Amino acid sequence: MPEKQIAPKTRPTRINPTVRNALERLNDFGEIYCEYTPEQAVEEASRCIKCKDPACMKACPLHNNIKEWLTLVAEGRLIEAAASSRATSNMPEICGRICPQDRLCEGACVLGIKYDPVAIGPLERFINEHAFRHLGVIPAPELARPVGRRVAIVGAGPAGLSCAEELVKLGYRATVFEARPFPGGLLLYGIPSFKLEKRVVERRVEYLEEIGVEFACNTKIGDDPGIDDLLALGYEAIFISTGATVPKRPRMEGMDLAGIHDALPFLIRNNVPAKYLSPSDGAKDDLRGKTVVVLGGGDTAMDSVRTARRLGAARVICAYRRDEENMPGSRREVKAAKDEGIEFQWLTAPLAFIGDEKGLVKKVRCERMQLGAPDGEGRRRPEAIAGSEFDLPADFIVLAFGFDPAPLRNGDGRLRLTRWGTYEIDENKMTSWPGIFAGGDIARGADLLVTANKDGRDAALGIDRYLRNRRPL
Ligand SMILES: Cc1cc2nc3c(=O)[nH]c(=O)nc-3n(C[C@H](O)[C@H](O)[C@H](O)COP(=O)(O)OP(=O)(O)OC[C@H]3O[C@@H](n4cnc5c(N)ncnc54)[C@H](O)[C@@H]3O)c2cc1C
Ligand code: SF4
Incomplete structure (x- = not known):
């Protein structure tokens, strides 16, 4: 029985980050949760009982190394914990803030059967903010040698941003076309600042620019320019991540x-x-x-x-x-x-x-x-x-x-839709049009930040496989 794994020394109640007083916070749009102190974070992470086969990691759509980074936090190795969280996620400081953890990682935490689950989300946010405060930047990942091939991404929400980052890591030139004046998708244009302050999204975008992702904002892809125009410009594959925002x-x-x-x-x-x-x-x-x-x-x-x-x-x-x-x-x-x-x-x-x-x-x-x-x-x-x-x-x-999906205008049927209006995709996230991929809300219907992140990562791998098969690097 899972209960047997619960060490008697584990504190039954969790330490939650301080929440701003409800009356005070109504006067502004600032985030409502304060941050842990390092001591609180260490104490809360120490509640993890280190299950052999952690259910929290299975329940996280990104299968984050939660056990590893909770162990590092409990040992006070906060910067290393943040690095571990970045290995599987393209925006851990954002997931930590807005994932519905009660339905995902924390909902699966074995401690939650009898006690409070470990505060995985707040800890994920804390270690990444702590690392940023100490390092002054989001550290650049290892980048592969440039392969000299270009991929276009349509839509700069979390799916598009994650796909672009993963492609750049693999050595591709990734250009994100975005209809709005600034990247971020619903993270900026939808989710209010009292859940996710805009500066957090801006910081992610700066980091992406820093590692080489190119952005073409105020550029709506549709009839003109359309998919064919992007292909004609030399983009060898395209990832569509236009979301589901039609009310x-x-x-x-x-x-x-x-x-x-x-x-x-x-x-x-x-x-x-x-x-x-x-x-x-x-x-x-x-x-x-x-x-x-x-x-x-x-x-x-x-x-x-x-x-x-x-x-x-x-x-x-x-x-x-x-x-x-x-x-x-x-x-x-x-x-x-x-x-x-x-x-x-x-x-x-x-x-x-x-x-x-x-x-x-x-x-x-x-x-x-x-x-x-x-x-x-x-x-x-x-x-x-x-x-x-x-x-x-x-x-x-x-x-x-x-919301309903927001597919590109495409009258000629090369991009097949499901009966829900989402793009039909295969296990590589490729649509019915070879070389054109899709993910995030446009492929699964209105869902979550974390699943959009996962789709972007998976699509980057699918695109890499497709391009290597077509013409070896
Ligand atoms: C109000 C609200 C609150 C939410 N709260 C949460 C939450 O607390 N936790 C959570 O996990 N999820 C939440 N979600 C869901 C989450 O935001 C989405 O699932 C996620 O953003 C989907 O990512 P995406 O990249 O697929 O699409 P989006 O974030 O929608 O991004 C799509 C991007 O494509 C651009 N675009 C569209 N058409 C074109 C075009 N033709 N050419 C160029 N660009 C185009 C759009 O401008 C946009 O920037 C919320 C959603 C809403 C609406
Ligand atoms: S907060 Fe979200 S991304 Fe982070 S571990 Fe939980 S489910 Fe995964």
Whole structure:
């Protein structure tokens, strides 16, 4: 039994990083978790019982060497621990901040059966910040001799950035084409600074430039230039990582009322510094004194409710059609939202929006749900309770129902899509068009930073294999 492995000396409770007071943190968009002291980190890492076959490493999509770096931290070898964490991850300081660890590494930690799991995420963040403070830079990796071949990457989110880094390490010239003014994808243009400060993403991008990744921002790949144009320019393979950011929009009465907003543009215009925005992103919202209703229950909904509070909303309500147990978002984010005064209406689905005579939204008509039989994925399906309609007051509504993929415009069918609109890919991440690869949200549907990172790494290896087979280096 796994419990037998638990050494009697292991402290049952974990040391969590200090969290900023909820009232204080609503005054700014800074990160809410403080960092460990080195002593706290050593003590927390010492709780690891060094399982023979660590479940945490299997549960991490990158299969990070968690046991190795926890051991190094426990021995006080913090810089070496950071180096170990960088060996399998392209952005460990970011994963440590925003991975839903309760569903991944920490959720699998054997200690968690009886006690608190080891705080793997906060430790991953700490060792990398500690190393940066001491070294002044993210250390450059070993780079292979240049092979004189070029690869294009379309989309500078975590999948594209990881693929570019791995290709440069293998000796390729990697150019990342990005539609936005700055690289980062959703890490910059979506995830709010109270989870991930922009300086952390900027630092990663500087590091990538330093090791030789080239960026062509403000360049949308589609019809002109398109894939054929990139091939004609001499790129021998292309990795598409354009993400899944097309909002799912329900068909509901009142959708045309003023005051109803899609979540991602709302997060972008209110969280991204002006220097990275285009005029079409719009101005910040002033929500002082307003009642905001956010519809949805994932990470995007949690980020939206918490952003609305920071913009001064008097009341913020999150309405979700399942219960708290069955929310897709990370437990940590739900707790942070509750601490910040967000009201939750569980088992609540919207039916229609109701406006006033000026066409401004004023209410959301909702109905209560109950959970029925499990669906194809094993999640209990919400079912409406007859006659349970009620109205929620609302001056401003944010729709956070999830996202569809954002494939390139490609009318000639050479890039085959699945029925979910993602690219069809093989085990090397190659699409139906030889030499064109895809990964991250565009290939798996809206998912996670860590899986995008993994796809980028795997695609770089797939591209390397493909190019070597085609014409040896
Ligand atoms: C609000 C929000 C909060 C989230 N919170 C978390 C979280 O806490 N933890 C977590 O693990 N995950 C979270 N996610 C999910 C995570 O951000 C994504 O899974 C991840 O960013 C996907 O990476 P990607 O590289 O595939 O795509 P993206 O990050 O979407 O990057 C795609 C890039 O491609 C560019 N692009 C698109 N089309 C073109 C084109 N035609 N030409 C050139 N460039 C193009 C885009 O501008 C963008 O920069 C969140 C997502 C959202 C929306
Ligand atoms: S990358 Fe994510 S899942 Fe893997 S160890 Fe780090 S925090 Fe855990």
